[in-house]
Amino acid sequence: MTRKIVIDPVTRVEGHGKVTIHLDAGGNVAQSRLHIVEFRGFERFVQGRPYWEAPVLVQRLCGICPVSHLLAAAKAMDVVVGAGTGDGLPPTAEKMRRLMHYGQIFQSHSLHFFYLASPDLLLGHESDPATRNVVGVALTHRELAVQAINMRKYGQEVIAATAGKKIHGTGAIPGGVNKCLTEAERDALLHGPAPLNADQMVTWAQGAVDFFKNYYRKNKEFVDGFSQFPSNHLSLVRADGGMDLYHGVLRGVDADGKRILDDVDPQDYLEHFREEVKPWSYMKFPYLRALGPEKGWYRVGPLARLNTAEFIPTPLAQAEFEEFKAVTRGKPNNMCLHTHWARLIEVLHAAESMRELLQDPDILGGELQVKGRRRAEGVGLLEAPRGTLFHHYRVGDDDLIEMANLIVSTTNNNEPMNRAVNCVARALLTGVKEITEGMLNAIEVAIRAYDPCLSCATHAYGQMPLDVTLLDAAGAVVSHRRKPGR
Amino acid sequence: MDTSSPAQPLLVYGYGNPGRQDDGLGVRLVEELEAWAHKQGMRGVVFDSNYQLNAEDALAVASSREVIFVDAAVEGVEPFEFRRLVPGRQISFSTHAMPPESILALAEELYNATPPAWLLAVRGYAWEVQEPISPQARSNLDAAFHFLCDWLLGSGNTAEDKR
Numbered sequence: 001m002t003r004k005i006v007i008d009p010v011t012r013v014e015g016h017g018k019v020t021i022h023l024d025a026g027g028n029v030a031q032s033r034l035h036i037v038e039f040r041g042f043e044r045f046v047q048g049r050p051y052w053e054a055p056v057l058v059q060r061l062c063g064i065c066p067v068s069h070l071l072a073a074a075k076a077m078d079v080v081v082g083a084g085t086g087d088g089l090p091p092t093a094e095k096m097r098r099l100m101h102y103g104q105i106f107q108s109h110s111l112h113f114f115y116l117a118s119p120d121l122l123l124g125h126e127s128d129p130a131t132r133n134v135v136g137v138a139l140t141h142r143e144l145a146v147q148a149i150n151m152r153k154y155g156q157e158v159i160a161a162t163a164g165k166k167i168h169g170t171g172a173i174p175g176g177v178n179k180c181l182t183e184a185e186r187d188a189l190l191h192g193p194a195p196l197n198a199d200q201m202v203t204w205a206q207g208a209v210d211f212f213k214n215y216y217r218k219n220k221e222f223v224d225g226f227s228q229f230p231s232n233h234l235s236l237v238r239a240d241g242g243m244d245l246y247h248g249v250l251r252g253v254d255a256d257g258k259r260i261l262d263d264v265d266p267q268d269y270l271e272h273f274r275e276e277v278k279p280w281s282y283m284k285f286p287y288l289r290a291l292g293p294e295k296g297w298y299r300v301g302p303l304a305r306l307n308t309a310e311f312i313p314t315p316l317a318q319a320e321f322e323e324f325k326a327v328t329r330g331k332p333n334n335m336c337l338h339t340h341w342a343r344l345i346e347v348l349h350a351a352e353s354m355r356e357l358l359q360d361p362d363i364l365g366g367e368l369q370v371k372g373r374r375r376a377e378g379v380g381l382l383e384a385p386r387g388t389l390f391h392h393y394r395v396g397d398d399d400l401i402e403m404a405n406l407i408v409s410t411t412n413n414n415e416p417m418n419r420a421v422n423c424v425a426r427a428l429l430t431g432v433k434e435i436t437e438g439m440l441n442a443i444e445v446a447i448r449a450y451d452p453c454l455s456c457a458t459h460a461y462g463q464m465p466l467d468v469t470l471l472d473a474a475g476a477v478v479s480h481r482r483k484p485g486r
Numbered sequence: 487m488d489t490s491s492p493a494q495p496l497l498v499y500g501y502g503n504p505g506r507q508d509d510g511l512g513v514r515l516v517e518e519l520e521a522w523a524h525k526q527g528m529r530g531v532v533f534d535s536n537y538q539l540n541a542e543d544a545l546a547v548a549s550s551r552e553v554i555f556v557d558a559a560v561e562g563v564e565p566f567e568f569r570r571l572v573p574g575r576q577i578s579f580s581t582h583a584m585p586p587e588s589i590l591a592l593a594e595e596l597y598n599a600t601p602p603a604w605l606l607a608v609r610g611y612a613w614e615v616q617e618p619i620s621p622q623a624r625s626n627l628d629a630a631f632h633f634l635c636d637w638l639l640g641s642g643n644t645a646e647d648k649r
Binding site for chain 2: 066133134139142146149153
């Protein structure tokens, strides 16, 4: 009997997703798909609104990474107000934005690894699902859980100090920022009482990388082999090839490291990217125009960034980068679970970058905003925690937004996530007689490595159930299991 | 806002996305309550809000003598439900956000803190990407606001379950 397994929604990712796995009569995986219920109404929502409202408005898109949308929209509107294409801001403005961004990267990556990924690694992806979560980690790894909470809190305090507030921050505006740090704010973040200070964050970030490397040494076969498949990789890099999460040129490499997108100006992205629509998913599939949809899909995010960058411009992260690259002898790394390693190296880079910026006097004062000749169109790109984020706006003479196009990180990773699901499904589900919860969770582990954010669903109390449905070839339900959402 | 500096304040924590209509009920109510408390010169109450709860909120819970979470409810009692929460270790899964019971469990496990905690779940009806709260939810918010005002003034401090 042909069977169809449905996991709906995927747990511990933001928003709702559904996985279907079709088994043929022989019990082999015939097809697997990750269906995304993505919210697409937002682009219409901003149409007709004044352009200067965009950086605040776009934060409504997502309660998980509002800072990324704030900064990407602000960068696009920098172009519109004639403040250059990302590199024309006054030093104070650019450094405040970078500090905000690194605070976001730091807290988001810390959240992902310690709260969302570590339960699978520390407790095992086949362990009791009732305790395979952050509370379970707290019970068994108390010190790690406390550390994670403080890292997350520190990152949020950096965001609050730079963006102005936690919800709908206003720190980044078209052409610059609307505040710099006071000495008191700077001192609190730089030299505050332990553990919430910059030095402690760097120390803990180093410890986090060591934690993963230690896990890797003990579980090398699993980590290397889990959902490994060749792909292209894409990210922004600095003009000199260094990692830059805030601004740069678009670079793509293939699975062997060959350059397939050669340091393109983000303003020209439309010349190089296309999006394919598939009837079974609401989420589009972006690809490089020159290579077409079959060969032009790519990964974004921490693993991709370490594959495209030639170096990391902070010393401790650079040392870790060299060790990371040595595993694949300098070639691109296509091992899914190495994304966690890459993510933690970025945590270290973010911690070092925050400390460096907090020591820079420019963040305490100076010109905050510039404007030049008004333009009708602007593109803002950013390396958000989950990968490259595209914001593109067209603004009319009446200052109202006429068109908005957003390609979020998770959309960029649509095809890779589908490949990852298929990879694990074929490895674990082929020929088995009984599908265990652990096997199903393994598929989710592969998806979670990409830290997908499936747009910010309303979280209101009572939502977020987990449905697992087994259907036969005719679509009849063979079995159904539901976990309560609370 | 901490209207005074007590060692162990009462924490009123609203969460939700104000850009998603009634999902922002918790945040809106806490904003209005904070303004009211400021006018009252109320002491010993801390107000906070965010898009969602997450693990680091265990730190704030652990340093509070009492906690009231305020959220929007997709279904359930109108105009609002107010009920006692207990730490919940059996979260079968979580998203990037966590339920309040799990925050309490973390506070207990990590900081050995078990402050009494309540959930004020205000019934909402509309969840699109728009800012205005729906008229019916606005009415529910007003009812919940007056209830919490009474609570904070002390008239409801002995009740553990109210509707």
